[in-house]
Each structure stands twice: as C-alpha cells, then as structure tokens.
Amino acid sequence: MRKLSADVVVVGGGATGSGVVRDCAMRGYKAILVERGDLGHGTSARFHGLLHSGGRYVVADPESGAECARENAILKRIHADAVEATGGFFFQIEGDDESFADKFIEGAKIAKLPYQEITAAELLKREPRCNPKATRVMEVEDGTIDGWQLVWGACRSAEAYGAQILTYHQVTGIDVVGGKVQSVRCLDRKSGEEVVIDTAYVINCSGPWAGQVAALAGCHDVNVVPGRGVMVAMSHRLVNSVVNRLVKPADGDIIVPVHTVCIIGTTDVKVEDPDNLELPRAEVQKMLDAGELMVPGFRESRAVHAWAGARPLIKDDRVDASDTRHMSRGMAILDHETRDGVGGILTIGGGKLTTYRLMAKNITDVMVEKLGDDRPCRTDQEPVPGSENGKNYQVSHRLHDREEDRLEDQIICECELMSRKMFTELLRANPDASFDDLRRQLRLGMGPCQGGFCSLRATGIACAEGGWSADKATAALRLFLKNRWIGLWPILHGDQLRQAALDSWMISGTLNVESLPASEEVVL
Amino acid sequence: MSQVIVIGAGLSGLVAAIKSAEGGQQVTLISKGLGGLQLSQGTIDIHEQGLAGLESPAPHPYAAIGAENVLAGVKYLAKLLGPEFLVGDAKKNVYLPTAVGAIRPTALIPPSMAAGSVRDGAKWLIVGLRRLKDFNASLIAGNLSRLELPGGGSLSARALTIDVVAREGEVDSSALTFARAFDTPDFRQRLVAAIKPELQPGEAVGLPAILGVKQHDFWRELQASLGCEVFEIPLPPPSVPGMRLNEALTAKAKALGVRFVLGSYVSGFTAAGGKLVSVTVATTGAPQEFKADKFIYAPGGFESGALAMDSHYEITEKVFGLPLHGVAPVEELILPDYWDEQPVFKVGVSVDKQMRPLDAAGKPVYANLHAIGGIIGGAIRWKEKSGEGIALGSAWAATEGSENV
Numbered sequence: 001m002r003k004l005s006a007d008v009v010v011v012g013g014g015a016t017g018s019g020v021v022r023d024c025a026m027r028g029y030k031a032i033l034v035e036r037g038d039l040g041h042g043t044s045a046r047f048h049g050l051l052h053s054g055g056r057y058v059v060a061d062p063e064s065g066a067e068c069a070r071e072n073a074i075l076k077r078i079h080a081d082a083v084e085a086t087g088g089f090f091f092q093i094e095g096d097d098e099s100f101a102d103k104f105i106e107g108a109k110i111a112k113l114p115y116q117e118i119t120a121a122e123l124l125k126r127e128p129r130c131n132p133k134a135t136r137v138m139e140v141e142d143g144t145i146d147g148w149q150l151v152w153g154a155c156r157s158a159e160a161y162g163a164q165i166l167t168y169h170q171v172t173g174i175d176v177v178g179g180k181v182q183s184v185r186c187l188d189r190k191s192g193e194e195v196v197i198d199t200a201y202v203i204n205c206s207g208p209w210a211g212q213v214a215a216l217a218g219c220h221d222v223n224v225v226p227g228r229g230v231m232v233a234m235s236h237r238l239v240n241s242v243v244n245r246l247v248k249p250a251d252g253d254i255i256v257p258v259h260t261v262c263i264i265g266t267t268d269v270k271v272e273d274p275d276n277l278e279l280p281r282a283e284v285q286k287m288l289d290a291g292e293l294m295v296p297g298f299r300e301s302r303a304v305h306a307w308a309g310a311r312p313l314i315k316d317d318r319v320d321a322s323d324t325r326h327m328s329r330g331m332a333i334l335d336h337e338t339r340d341g342v343g344g345i346l347t348i349g350g351g352k353l354t355t356y357r358l359m360a361k362n363i364t365d366v367m368v369e370k371l372g373d374d375r376p377c378r379t380d381q382e383p384v385p386g387s388e389n390g391k392n393y394q395v396s397h398r399l400h401d402r403e404e405d406r407l408e409d410q411i412i413c414e415c416e417l418m419s420r421k422m423f424t425e426l427l428r429a430n431p432d433a434s435f436d437d438l439r440r441q442l443r444l445g446m447g448p449c450q451g452g453f454c455s456l457r458a459t460g461i462a463c464a465e466g467g468w469s470a471d472k473a474t475a476a477l478r479l480f481l482k483n484r485w486i487g488l489w490p491i492l493h494g495d496q497l498r499q500a501a502l503d504s505w506m507i508s509g510t511l512n513v514e515s516l517p518a519s520e521e522v523v524l
Numbered sequence: 525m526s527q528v529i530v531i532g533a534g535l536s537g538l539v540a541a542i543k544s545a546e547g548g549q550q551v552t553l554i555s556k557g558l559g560g561l562q563l564s565q566g567t568i569d570i571h572e573q574g575l576a577g578l579e580s581p582a583p584h585p586y587a588a589i590g591a592e593n594v595l596a597g598v599k600y601l602a603k604l605l606g607p608e609f610l611v612g613d614a615k616k617n618v619y620l621p622t623a624v625g626a627i628r629p630t631a632l633i634p635p636s637m638a639a640g641s642v643r644d645g646a647k648w649l650i651v652g653l654r655r656l657k658d659f660n661a662s663l664i665a666g667n668l669s670r671l672e673l674p675g676g677g678s679l680s681a682r683a684l685t686i687d688v689v690a691r692e693g694e695v696d697s698s699a700l701t702f703a704r705a706f707d708t709p710d711f712r713q714r715l716v717a718a719i720k721p722e723l724q725p726g727e728a729v730g731l732p733a734i735l736g737v738k739q740h741d742f743w744r745e746l747q748a749s750l751g752c753e754v755f756e757i758p759l760p761p762p763s764v765p766g767m768r769l770n771e772a773l774t775a776k777a778k779a780l781g782v783r784f785v786l787g788s789y790v791s792g793f794t795a796a797g798g799k800l801v802s803v804t805v806a807t808t809g810a811p812q813e814f815k816a817d818k819f820i821y822a823p824g825g826f827e828s829g830a831l832a833m834d835s836h837y838e839i840t841e842k843v844f845g846l847p848l849h850g851v852a853p854v855e856e857l858i859l860p861d862y863w864d865e866q867p868v869f870k871v872g873v874s875v876d877k878q879m880r881p882l883d884a885a886g887k888p889v890y891a892n893l894h895a896i897g898g899i900i901g902g903a904i905r906w907k908e909k910s911g912e913g914i915a916l917g918s919a920w921a922a923t924e925g926s927e928n929v
Contacts, residue, residue: 281854288835299835410657410696420657453658453760456624460660464652464685470625470666477624485862492858492868493833501827501869502563506760509906510565512628514863517670 014044017205018154019360025161036170046309048265049258051143058107065111080387082149088142088242142242153384174217181344207312208274226310229266235302252290274310314349413454415447452503475519532822533559536897536915545780565758566765568632570913583902597916625667640755644677659732702734728753825898872901879922894922
C-alpha cells in the first residue's frame with residue numbers, strides 16, 4: 001500500500017478535472033488528480049473538437065453564448081497549442097426558417113458575440129464544398145480544439161505548481177469519518193497496488209460517472225443522465241472552417257475540421273451505462289445524411305472512424321435552483337454537505353469543453369469559500385506549458401516539422417506525420433502506456449490506414465527501444481487493433497472498407513498476427 | 525486468331541494472359557494499376573490446411589475450381605518461372621517466419637526464403653536494418669522464440685540491428701531502396717561486414733526481404749560470404765519478392781506478344797446474344813473500345829476496388845454489375861469484434877467450372893466472360909492463406925481446365 005496526502009483530491013482526468021487540479025494547484029493547494037484510465041479517456045476527447053464561438057447558444061440563451069465567447073478568447077491564449085483558429089460559419093439553406101437568422105443577430109448583439117453577416121457567395125468562395133443553396137450566412141469565431149492536448153496542457157501546468165497526476169488510478173472508496181471526508185482509496189490499475197490519499201477535500205469531476213463516485217462517499221442518488229453523442233470523422237478536411245447550420249440546434253448540424261480530418265456531430269440519446277456506449281449504424285446514417293445537406297458529396301466521401309461520447313448531465317432535484325452564484329449555464333455543482341450531510345466533497349456535472357476553465361473556477365471558488373480562504377483564481381492569466389508563445393497551431397504544423405527533420409528521423413505514421421522520435425520520447429516518459437495512450441497524444445493510427453502500417457512499426461519500436469518484451473508488445477498490438485476496430489466497423493463502407501481489406505492482407509495475410517501465441521502480460 | 529482480353533494485372537490476370545498467348549491467342553491485358561503481386565508476401569499460398577483445404581465445400585472457390593486445376597495451375601507457374609523463382613511442393617506446406625515473428629503456412633516459395641522454413645532446434649540470427657522501419661529484429665526474434673512449432677518443438681532466435689546505409693543521407697529508406705542497394709557489391713560487402721562478427725556457429729541469418737530486385741542469386745553470394753544459411757522474411761508493401769514475380773511474369777507476357785494497356789479502367793461494355801462483344805476503356809484522350817472473343821476478368825476484390833460497398837451498404841461489382849454471392853444485411857457482414865471473421869470479405873461472384881460468373885438461376889451471365897482470382901466469392905483469402913491457389917487454379921480453369929472446352 002502507498003500512502004499519500006493532499007489538500008484536495010480531484011477525481012476524473014477529463015477537461016473539468018484537469019481544469020480543477022490546475023486551478024487548485026495555482027491557488028496554492030496541494031492537489032492530486034486520480035483518473036481510472038488515461039487523461040482525456042472519456043467524454044473530453046469523445047467530442048467533435050469544436051471550440052464554440054457561442055453562436056450555437058445565442059438564440060436560446062445569449063448569456064451562455066457570451067460565456068462561450070469569453071472563454072473561447074481565453075482558451076485561444078492559455079491553450080494556444082491546442083487550438084486551431086479556423087473561424088466558422090453559420091449558414092442557412094433554402095427552405096430553412098429565415099426568422100432564425102434574425103433571432104441569431106438579436107442574440108449575438110445581446111451576447112456581444114463577434115459576428116458578421118456575409119453573403120452566400122462569400123461563404124462559397126471560402127468554403128466551396130458547402131451547399132450552393134446557402135442563403136443567409138453569419139461568420140463567427142469558432143475554432144477547433146484538441147481535447148487531449150487541452151487536458152495534458154492543463155495537467156502539465158498543474159504539475160508545474162506541484163500537483164500530482166495519477167492516471168490508471170481507480171477510486172475504490174472514499175472514507176468519511178464524523179461526517180467529513182478523510183481519505184480516498186484507489187487501485188493503481190497498472191501495478192495492482194492500493195493507494196490511500198489522506199485528504200480533507202474531494203472534488204468529483206468524473207462526468208458521467210459522477211453518481212458512482214459520489215456513492216462511494218455515501219452520497220446517493222446523484223442522478224446522472226448520460227446523453228450519448230455519436231461523431232463521424234471523414235478522412236480529410238471537406239471544410240477548413242467550422243460550418244454550422246443556422247437553425248435551431250439539432251442532430252448533426254456541425255462539421256468541424258480537426259487536424260487532418262473533419263468531424264460531424266452529433267446526436268443525443270439518453271443511455272444507462274456510460275461504459276457501454278453503442279455506435280448504432282442508424283445514427284451513423286443520420287450523420288451522413290446531415291453532412292450531405294451541408295456539404296453535398298459528404299455521404300460518399302471517406303468516413304474513417306466513429307466514436308460516441310457521454311454528456312454528463314446531472315438532473316438533480318436536490319440542487320438548489322435559487323443558488324445561481326456558483327452556477328454556469330448548463331452546469332451543476334452539488335454540495336454534498338448540504339445535500340447529504342457529508343462534508344468535504346463537491347460534485348460537478350454538465351457543462352461543455354469550451355467553458356471547462358470557468359467550470360473549474362466556479363467549483364474551486366466554492367471549495368475556497370467553504371474553507372474560508374481568500375485565494376483568487378488565476379487560470380485565465382497564464383498559458384499552460386507549451387503555449388507560452390501564444391501561437392495557435394495550423395493544420396500544416398507537422399508537415400513543417402517533418403520537412404525540418406526528414407533527413408534525421410523516420411516517419412512512423414505517414415497518415416499523421418508522426419516521427420520516430422516523437423514516439424520514442426513519449427514512450428520513454430510513459431513506459432507503461434498502451435498504444436492507445438500514446439495515440440491520444442501523437443495521433444498514431446488515427447489517419448486513413450487506421451493502424452494498418454504504423455501499428456506494426458510502433459510494436460517493433462516498443463520492443464527494440466522501449467525495453468518491452470515481444471510478449472508485451474504483441475499484447476499491446478492486439479489491443480490496439482481491437483480498439484481501432486471499435487470505431488471502424490460502424491462506419492465501414494466505401495474506401496475505408498477497401499482499406500480494411502488491404503490492412504487485413506498485411507496484418508492477417510502477410511504477418512499472420514492472429515496466429516501468435518497469447519501473451520502472458522496484460523496491457524491495459 | 526481469336527482475341528482474348530484480360531482485365532487485371534495481378535497473379536491470376538498475368539498467368540491467364542500468358543497461358544492464352546501460349547495457346548496462340550492474341551491477348552490484350554488491361555489494367556488500372558500495377559496489380560496486386562507487389563502487395564503480396566511473394567510466396568504461393570494454397571491453403572493453411574494444405575491439400576485438405578482444396579476440398580473446401582461450396583461456396584468456397586475451390587469447390588468450383590477443383591483440386592486438380594489448382595495443382596495444375598500451381599505446377600504451371602512453377603514451370604513457367606523455374607526454380608530460380610519458386611521451389612517447394614504444392615502438396616506440402618512449409619512454415620515461414622513473418623515480420624512480426626509469427627509463422628505462416630505456404631506452399632511454393634522463392635529459394636531465398638527456403639532456409640527460413642521452421643524446424644525444431646533451429647538457431648537463427650534475425651538481422652534488422654536500423655533505417656528500414658517495417659522490420660524489427662527484437663520483436664521478430666522475441667516472438668519466434670516463444671512459438672511452439674507445428675508438429676512440436678521450438679527454435680531459438682536472437683536479434684541484431686545493424687545500421688547499413690542504402691542511400692547516403694537517408695534514414696527512412698524503403699524496402700525497395702534497400703533491395704536496389706543489395707544489387708550492388710558495395711552494399712553486400714558492408715552487410716557482410718556488419719553481420720559476420722556477430723554471427724555464432726550454427727546460426728542461420730534471417731533478413732528482411734530486400735535481397736535484390738534485378739538479380740535473383742546474389743543472396744547465394746551472401747550465404748557464401750557469411751558461411752551460413754540466409755533467408756529473407758516478407759514485409760508489408762512494397763513487397764520486393766512480389767515485385768520480382770511481377771516483373772518476371774510481365775516480361776514473359778510481353779515476350780509472348782501480350783499487349784498491355786495500363787493505367788486505364790474499364791468504363792463500359794457491350795453485349796449481344798448472351799455474349800460480351802467489347803469493353804470500353806477510359807484511356808487518355810478518348811475512351812477506346814476493345815472487341816474480343818473471350819474476356820477474362822481478374823480485377824481482385826474489395827482491396828482493389830472491383831467490389832465496393834456504398835454508404836447505404838449496397839455492394840456492387842463495378843465493371844459488369846455482376847450478380848454477387850454472399851450478400852446479406854450489413855449487420856451480418858461486418859461484425860463488431862476485430863478477431864471475428866468478417867463475412868463481407870466472402871462476398872464475390874460465383875462461377876461455373878469454366879469460371880464463368882453465374883446469375884441467380886445458376887446460368888452463365890455471359891457465355892464468354894470468365895472471372896478469376898479475388899473477384900470470386902466464398903473465401904477470406906488472407907485468413908486461410910489461399911490467395912494464390914485460388915488465383916492460379918481459376919486462371920488455369922478459365923484457360924485450359926479440363927472442363928473448359
């Protein structure tokens with residue numbers, strides 16, 4: 001058993017938890033974040049990558065739109081290296097409710113949202129693939145954001161302020177003594193060791209799993225209603241700006257260009273279990289239809305991968321609706337002292353990635369106030385490590401890097417231009433990582449071949465330079481191939497099915513991977 | 525002289541073209557790409573179960589092709605290319621190492637792979653090249669050493685990684701670049717110098733499949749210089765052993781007067797009286813019409829685009845719109861578990877004894893259209909290791925099979 005202590009334990013390594021641990025650490029608390037999988041393993045990366053301008057909310061809720069606009073500007077600065085400032089458009093198509101465009105303008109003015117109305121001709125000049133039947137168009141400051149880069153950036157910043165980040169640590173118990181939180185017990189899933197963290201405070205940022213975590217402290221019936229959203233990535237950027245339909249928010253009305261792909265989202269279906277998110281073909285079809293409407297030809301373009309995320313909506317009738325001081329739009333903070341008589345634990349739910357920093361500030365403010373401290377939030381004031389130069393990345397950044405080092409280094413993943421050095425350096429820093437863990441930071445296997453060529457290379461390098469046994473490396477390869485398929489089979493058709501045949505010729509035909517003996521080592 | 529059109533430049537198309545030309549027919553081979561051989565492992569697979577696999581029941585392609593045609597086709601190819609290219613016995617599988625350290629069953633092999641046929645007690649030095657990223661000696665040796673061999677026993681393999689440069693100033697060289705370098709004495713000398721001091725008595729040396737593009741016996745010189753057996757291990761594409769076969773077969777076809785129309789796809793066709801009359805080829809400038817008496821369609825399967833599934837999950841054969849066998853709702857064709865067999869890849873045409881695609885009533889769609897190789901449904905070739913056997917057997921059956929009058 002390992003013993004640790006902290007002023008505050010943050011549960012959950014998604015955007016909110018990463019934001020909270022950074023905020024706590026910057027305010028001088030000794031903070032530890034525990035995450036049962038890898039950082040950005042859940043909802044925070046299973047989204048479409050949109051950094052909201054606020055335009056999506058200005059009609060229904062201008063204040064929410066204003067909040068997005070403010071946070072958008074902050075994230076572009078503090079997470080500069082995670083953001084591509086693509087800009088975006090909201091556009092109507094012949095037949096859409098024209099009054100919605102007027103309502104948009106009205107809401108945008110209230111929210112003080114930067115926007116301008118442009119002509120359909122201008123839209124088609126800048127995004128030639130958009131539906132030529134476009135009518136009214138609003139240009140906004142949408143961007144795209146890499147959820148993993150954001151989460152890692154926030155955590156690295158937290159570490160610089162003394163926080164500890166413990167991934168693959170699953171909370172197994174929260175000890176409450178005399179009505180107050182005393183310690184958090186975890187299982188280190190990689191080593192199997194029990195870890196006990198003495199702490200007076202727990203901030204539960206586990207999103208769709210928040211009810212399960214709160215229950216460990218005896219706080220029951222936190223009603224989390226996970227809403228499943230399906231996203232489909234196309235193999236290249238059909239648009240280079242975010243394009244939104246200028247209608248009442250609905251399913252599949254956004255296409256977001258992120259890195260080398262573009263992503264359409266999303267759906268919203270209530271589900272029971274956030275650990276078992278289906279990817280129904282019917283919802284994939286819905287996305288393809290919706291994409292076709294915005295970008296004709298979308299359907300027969302190449303879909304490369306799909307995923308589902310669970311929105312962490314908390315519907316709790318015991319939330320004090322009159323207490324709006326600490327509430328951000330669409331988010332809920334539960335104080336379990338007043339709710340359940342358990343002191344030292346707060347739960348947060350809802351929200352959106354664009355406002356993650358604000359959510360973190362709000363819940364940290366609650367803790368600070370309850371502790372009777374006076375420590376103001378500074379998370380909007382300094383960039384996270386890697387973003388100091390304030391430059392947002394461009395889609396061509398890796399091409400630039402490879403042009404620089406192509407004579408000194410190999411390209412291991414051609415689709416995503418990942419070099420050997422990028423892989424070996426991250427592997428050295430995370431020797432227990434799975435290929436999926438490395439993928440989240442490197443984009444290994446995320447391009448059109450979906451691991452067909454690069455997974456073998458990664459396996460070999462892990463073996464030769466990472467000190468992995470062939471047994472372990474093979475287990476990791478198998479897991480990676482299996483996991484890639486989870487996001488492949490629901491969208492498989494057209495050129496990606498053709499690719500799957502080629503990949504099978506290599507992996508099964510030439511290499512006969514399936515015949516390798518089972519590994520003794522287990523890779524998580 | 526009767527006219528034959530072959531569509532497709534993979535193993536089955538090339539062999540059918542050569543066989544037809546040898547029979548005195550005037551052959552035109554039309555191909556969109558380079559053909560699938562350079563994507564292959566460069567050996568001749570028949571079936572993982574050996575001869576028993578040839579008895580696979582319908583709808584497996586072997587049921588229509590027949591074991592005797594498979595063996596005749598394989599024998600024909602072996603004779604055509606000679607022992608410089610292929611050795612072994614079609615009736616007996618050998619197991620060769622793969623670039624991930626597994627072993628795979630295959631029948632005929634290039635002589636440069638023969639020493640890699642696994643046997644109990646073998647001692648191997650697996651040699652990787654630092655600048656060739658598709659072959660990692662540690663992984664291969666590690667996995668080979670933990671295998672139990674078919675028939676029992678094990679082998680011991682250890683890894684050596686050397687940095688022998690194929691092209692000065694380049695750290696990311698392809699297998700083809702290395703193979704071209706291997707054709708030069710200087711590279712081979714450097715290779716020997718790097719391996720020889722590390723070699724232990726009794727070891728055979730396994731190298732990535734880069735042992736020459738143009739010359740096919742320099743590997744023997746390497747054996748002599750190292751004083752031990754040497755073998756090469758196939759890599760993911762580009763496949764040098766596949767290229768060697770492709771070049772040899774293409775040269776034979778050209779020598780026999782086969783006319784090649786490359787880089788062009790078949791965009792249409794005409795038919796009359798139950799027979800194909802012509803195909804239209806989208807050549808540069810303007811489409812061109814090619815008439816023939818016999819058409820041999822050897823386009824491959826999903827991997828080549830000859831079969832395609834659209835976004836509504838409808839599967840079509842792209843040139844002639846042939847009826848397909850094995851079609852089912854997508855839920856039954858593409859399954860959620862990666863390790864499951866994916867039935868979609870069994871979809872293809874079904875054929876009669878002369879390899880003529882059949883309609884739903886079991887009648888040939890066109891009396892003079894024969895489909896061979898990967899377009900025939902009923903087998904997942906990469907899984908059961910039967911790609912070349914089906915290609916050769918069907919090419920034989922379509923050109924000179926006992927049933928083909």
